[in-house]
Amino acid sequence: MHYDPILAWQSMPDLLAGTATTFAVLLPVLVLGLLLALPIALARLETGPKAKAAAGYIAFFRGVPSLVLLYLVYSGLPQLSIVRDTFLWTFFSNAYFCAWVGLTLTHSGYMAEIIRGGLAAVPTGVIEASTALGLTPRQTLFRLRLPMAARYVLKAYQNELLIMVKSTSAVSAITLVDLTAAANTVFDYTYDPFTPLVTAAAIYWCIVNLMRTGFTLADRKLNRHLART
Amino acid sequence: MNAIVQIPSTADAGRRAAGLQPAISVNRLNKFYGSFHALRDIDFQVAQGEIVVLCGPSGSGKSSLIRCINHLERHDSGSIHVNGMELTRKASDVARVRRQLGMVFQSFNLFPHMTVLDNCTFALRRALRMPAAQAEALAREYLAKVNVANQADKYPAGLSGGQQQRVAIARALCLKPSIMLFDEPTSALDPESVGSVLRIMEELAATGITMVCVTHEMGFARRVAHRCVFMENGAIVEDAHSAEFFRNPRSDRLKGFLAQVL
Amino acid sequence: MNAIVQIPSTADAGRRAAGLQPAISVNRLNKFYGSFHALRDIDFQVAQGEIVVLCGPSGSGKSSLIRCINHLERHDSGSIHVNGMELTRKASDVARVRRQLGMVFQSFNLFPHMTVLDNCTFALRRALRMPAAQAEALAREYLAKVNVANQADKYPAGLSGGQQQRVAIARALCLKPSIMLFDEPTSALDPESVGSVLRIMEELAATGITMVCVTHEMGFARRVAHRCVFMENGAIVEDAHSAEFFRNPRSDRLKGFLAQVL
Amino acid sequence: MPQMGFVEQLGIGALMTIQVAVLSYLLALAIGTVFALATLKRRLPVDVIWQTYASIFTGVPSLLVAFLFYYAGSGMIASLFSLVGLSVTVDVSPFAAAVAALGMVYGAYLADIIRSAIQNVPPGQFEAARVLLVPRPTAWLFVILPQVLRLALPAMTNMWIVVLKDTALISLIGLKEIMAYAKLASGVTKEPFIYYMLASVFFLGMTALTYVVSQRIEQWTQRGYRPVAAKERAHAL
Amino acid sequence: EKLVLGNEGSYPPFSMVDASGKLTGFEPELAREMCKRMNVECDIVVMDFKGLIPALLQNKLDAVATQTKPLPERKAKVLFGRPILFNPDSYVVKADKDYTFTREGMKGVRIGLQRGSAQAKYIDEQFGDAVEVVFYDNPDQIRLDLTSGRLDMSLGPKISWTNEFLTKPQGQGWKFAGGDLWTGGGEQGSSWIARKNSQELLDRMDKTIDTIIADCTFTKLRKQFMEVELLPEEAACR
Numbered sequence A: 001m002h003y004d005p006i007l008a009w010q011s012m013p014d015l016l017a018g019t020a021t022t023f024a025v026l027l028p029v030l031v032l033g034l035l036l037a038l039p040i041a042l043a044r045l046e047t048g049p050k051a052k053a054a055a056g057y058i059a060f061f062r063g064v065p066s067l068v069l070l071y072l073v074y075s076g077l078p079q080l081s082i083v084r085d086t087f088l089w090t091f092f093s094n095a096y097f098c099a100w101v102g103l104t105l106t107h108s109g110y111m112a113e114i115i116r117g118g119l120a121a122v123p124t125g126v127i128e129a130s131t132a133l134g135l136t137p138r139q140t141l142f143r144l145r146l147p148m149a150a151r152y153v154l155k156a157y158q159n160e161l162l163i164m165v166k167s168t169s170a171v172s173a174i175t176l177v178d179l180t181a182a183a184n185t186v187f188d189y190t191y192d193p194f195t196p197l198v199t200a201a202a203i204y205w206c207i208v209n210l211m212r213t214g215f216t217l218a219d220r221k222l223n224r225h226l227a228r229t
Numbered sequence B, C: 001m002n003a004i005v006q007i008p009s010t011a012d013a014g015r016r017a018a019g020l021q022p023a024i025s026v027n028r029l030n031k032f033y034g035s036f037h038a039l040r041d042i043d044f045q046v047a048q049g050e051i052v053v054l055c056g057p058s059g060s061g062k063s064s065l066i067r068c069i070n071h072l073e074r075h076d077s078g079s080i081h082v083n084g085m086e087l088t089r090k091a092s093d094v095a096r097v098r099r100q101l102g103m104v105f106q107s108f109n110l111f112p113h114m115t116v117l118d119n120c121t122f123a124l125r126r127a128l129r130m131p132a133a134q135a136e137a138l139a140r141e142y143l144a145k146v147n148v149a150n151q152a153d154k155y156p157a158g159l160s161g162g163q164q165q166r167v168a169i170a171r172a173l174c175l176k177p178s179i180m181l182f183d184e185p186t187s188a189l190d191p192e193s194v195g196s197v198l199r200i201m202e203e204l205a206a207t208g209i210t211m212v213c214v215t216h217e218m219g220f221a222r223r224v225a226h227r228c229v230f231m232e233n234g235a236i237v238e239d240a241h242s243a244e245f246f247r248n249p250r251s252d253r254l255k256g257f258l259a260q261v262l
Numbered sequence D: 001m002p003q004m005g006f007v008e009q010l011g012i013g014a015l016m017t018i019q020v021a022v023l024s025y026l027l028a029l030a031i032g033t034v035f036a037l038a039t040l041k042r043r044l045p046v047d048v049i050w051q052t053y054a055s056i057f058t059g060v061p062s063l064l065v066a067f068l069f070y071y072a073g074s075g076m077i078a079s080l081f082s083l084v085g086l087s088v089t090v091d092v093s094p095f096a097a098a099v100a101a102l103g104m105v106y107g108a109y110l111a112d113i114i115r116s117a118i119q120n121v122p123p124g125q126f127e128a129a130r131v132l133l134v135p136r137p138t139a140w141l142f143v144i145l146p147q148v149l150r151l152a153l154p155a156m157t158n159m160w161i162v163v164l165k166d167t168a169l170i171s172l173i174g175l176k177e178i179m180a181y182a183k184l185a186s187g188v189t190k191e192p193f194i195y196y197m198l199a200s201v202f203f204l205g206m207t208a209l210t211y212v213v214s215q216r217i218e219q220w221t222q223r224g225y226r227p228v229a230a231k232e233r234a235h236a237l
Numbered sequence E: 001e002k003l004v005l006g007n008e009g010s011y012p013p014f015s016m017v018d019a020s021g022k023l024t025g026f027e028p029e030l031a032r033e034m035c036k037r038m039n040v041e042c043d044i045v046v047m048d049f050k051g052l053i054p055a056l057l058q059n060k061l062d063a064v065a066t067q068t069k070p071l072p073e074r075k076a077k078v079l080f081g082r083p084i085l086f087n088p089d090s091y092v093v094k095a096d097k098d099y100t101f102t103r104e105g106m107k108g109v110r111i112g113l114q115r116g117s118a119q120a121k122y123i124d125e126q127f128g129d130a131v132e133v134v135f136y137d138n139p140d141q142i143r144l145d146l147t148s149g150r151l152d153m154s155l156g157p158k159i160s161w162t163n164e165f166l167t168k169p170q171g172q173g174w175k176f177a178g179g180d181l182w183t184g185g186g187e188q189g190s191s192w193i194a195r196k197n198s199q200e201l202l203d204r205m206d207k208t209i210d211t212i213i214a215d216c217t218f219t220k221l222r223k224q225f226m227e228v229e230l231l232p233e234e235a236a237c238r
């Protein structure tokens, strides 16, 4: 078993195309997941039926393997005629759309829990100070609680994001050729598992470590106020 | 340094002389936490420009009263009027009343991720929609008044407790409230910082602003307050001119309390 | 209630009368945090049974000194002897010296997940390997001494600040130290709780134990301490009999300080 | 309708999933704890090792790590032993490769979680234990650990669920866990949804069980902490 | 002597795991018969198809008892035994559609193929980027997507497409087109394989299978699982 640089070079275009697919799947999921997670996290902080529903949502989508969720969206929903025979089909016939839906649901489940944790960690006194200064609850939420929560959860968000980058590879189950799938295709043709997978691993490594660096910089910027003097 | 107060207060807080509207008027106020009766039939008036000190043992309801007045807690019955406006649960009423009130907390509650200057301009810009430049000028003016102008670009964590509390006072003053509420503003401070905050409060008192202050700094109460109110178990036990309050405590409980804290 | 002390201390702390070994003897002690010189050439002696109060402005190095004495911080030069034993970096020396010392922190530092009783028996059982029954009996005895016997089965969070601090004192006393160190034991407490802790400390002083106490409670210092030491900028500025300390402060800085805190 | 035989196989797969997940998680906990303790104080050599480890194992998908261990593991172990002059041939089983891969990947994540929990235990707790003469190991075990657990539990529970679900990715190295059986069963019966749904029910059941157990542990770690008074929700939207 | 054989396990009726968890299907049964006659103890390991050759190369398996097409790049790595079956490929298209299988005729067609298969390679060589290829991990998904309308056609082995699709209700309205194709370099038979250094083992396996075919046990086994004949030699056993 040895690393074959020539094969690695030859398969580079395929792997880069796979990387592009990975991003095409990932980026909308990150944005949509975040947007979806916010109202769920807020509902979770309340009491009563809304909170129960939010808790159920989080439990369900964190619990179901994303592979199954993707299958369900991609192959399961078309069995229903309201999906199959209406305008919805124009969306659901597209594998990217299905990937976005499936992964967004999973991601939003995790994110809702992370955001809830961050919001809960904002000291009550600070919220009261904002209230006493005359800010409306909405202003307090967007201008104070969320910015502070973002600072608390940076690390948890980083972990979720890194795991998300890698678990995007589940989309190969619904025909998308992401980076892992691209490496697997090379592997399928050459029976050399080592070279394409190590090359893919190297690309993942670059992506992830760029993100980690980004987070370190963000942490330094956002948490300036904690810097020891 | 002490202000010449326009309206001498009467110890009989229930029925105030007519003419000038009271700054704060609390009537038969009751507050429950679940089944716990935290405030019992409170009647409490503060005249315009009056400085009132609230004291009493821990858990007696001092904070609860202050917090009801600016609606950080909802009251369950009775009424609260601030400068003649009734405080109801309507968001618009709450906002109108809060515009009259500045609040300073025991634990400062500065926004840790904003610089001192941003702490002060935050409400000006977001709540009053003041242009940034104007807000900054105003904030710097008040920061200078409390002697922390040179700390404007630091983060709160970089300041001593006394400096933080003075920033908190400046932050509240920026909004030009007609009434300031203080909830144990010095009890989280080290002994030397206490002095600097009390001095700022004295200067503030001299400007004729109305102040309600929960504190155990009896020296401050004696020197600055017009009236002292002693609470216990959610009720007002004594309410008297401050000279009278210290010289002639009527109830045994207040006598005991003063013996402890003096 | 005040104890009759065996050994009258002399204000000149540097050269003590021979005969009895000093409880604590600190010589030319220096301590740096990075490049910051926190303790400068400290000479500091405490005789057996002596009660010493340390005071001074924030950041003057009071805590650092106390913490060096029981090796919570390492000193960089100079020597520390406790009951004649030198404190070096050797683990066995550190342990031997710590056996002599009880420590009470400003923030109590009770173990939040253990009941009051377990807090007290923990060290007895784990460090001294005392049988459970004996440890419990001892712990209950000391809890009774500080008047919290009836709280033994509660968790610290269920107690008031004053009660928590008294538990912390009992926890330290259980190990029968010959010297007690207090670092601002009352400054995290509400005004009424302060009284209860100071009373326990006075009773403790009356038993003839050696005590070093960082505090700004000047009333306590006056009534109980034999000697008061004033620190500033990492150095000892004044060291005098307590009567002398308050009556005749020599340095201007101490005069200013006393004016602030009294 | 699902055929009972296949459901039984799913059960066998579920057992395998649980075994792999539990062992991986224990390994990850061990690795995480060691790294957390080693990196509490910043020391250059340890820091370099840790940063390299973290960047590799959080940077590479766990599937690929498992692949490498499975296919190249024997060689790696042999060359490790040959460094000390031993010639050893170890056959890396899919099970061992899976456990090692998941354990090492999630160990990197857990190290961060555990370290920040330790750092958030008030320093006064360490100091109180020291001045009370409590030996270091005892203090860690009885004073620090319960408090670390209280702080880290939510994140650790999350990580457990992630590990559990990640076992599904390693069927590619021949490990027959529940998702592999679901795939086999749907391949034979041509009824994919039934078996994938059953597999999901298993995962949801495990998540629910995790929730119940973590609540129990949480109650235990929360003893002594006053329940935070449910304040009025004046601030919520 | 003990042999470790690899088998796919999810390619009915050639290879599957039945409800009791037992590996069965034509190939495992044939392999068991072969082992019996070779007088060796066999361990049949179930593994993803694409894991088989790497595992073989890594000595995790001694031979692979799953039909494998002799593609050139495979032949470069492993040895192929005697053919186990002849299984030509054919296009599967909507019954009411007629395609000419040229670059022009296939323009814009969406075709579903198994990832890494010989068919995928063939389509790529024939039509390049004129067609839109969608890759799948397993043929069942291709069939689902044909019926759901995401795909226009597929290309795959006739035997399994007949068994699994065209003779089933959901395959109504679909047909083979384009005739028999021998994708994968034109070689016609699919075989079992072994490592390059196992020529001797492979010869023994081949010889044993020859005897199994000769005494019609092969056909008997095959009939338990399917109707179509797999080898020309089977004609003797009709």
Ligand SMILES: Nc1ncnc2c1ncn2[C@@H]1O[C@H](COP(=O)(O)OP(=O)(O)OP(=O)(O)O)[C@@H](O)[C@H]1O
Pocket (backbone or CB within 6 Å): B033, B034, B036, B038, B056, B057, B058, B059, B060, B061, B062, B063, B064, B065, C190, D229, D230, D231, D232
């Ligand atoms: N959010 C709450 N939920 C339940 N009980 C509360 C709440 N806030 C306060 N209380 C209770 O109400 C009583 C009065 O509390 P309050 O904080 O007003 O007292 P205080 O006089 O300010 O005391 P302190 O001097 O300790 O600040 C106390 O017994 C307290 O336990």
Ligand SMILES: Nc1ncnc2c1ncn2[C@@H]1O[C@H](COP(=O)(O)OP(=O)(O)OP(=O)(O)O)[C@@H](O)[C@H]1O
Pocket (backbone or CB within 6 Å): B190, C033, C034, C036, C038, C056, C057, C058, C059, C060, C061, C062, C063, C064, C065
């Ligand atoms: N761990 C540390 N690292 C760096 N500097 C420190 C550390 N601990 C204390 N210092 C600095 O050493 C000086 C003395 O601190 P110390 O805590 O001994 O003062 P103190 O007299 O106890 O003050 P206070 O009354 O505020 O408790 C201060 O300036 C402080 O900032």
Ligand SMILES: [Mg+2]
Pocket (backbone or CB within 6 Å): B062, B063, B064, B183, B184
């Ligand atoms: Mg209060």
Ligand SMILES: [Mg+2]
Pocket (backbone or CB within 6 Å): C062, C063, C064, C183, C184
């Ligand atoms: Mg200190």
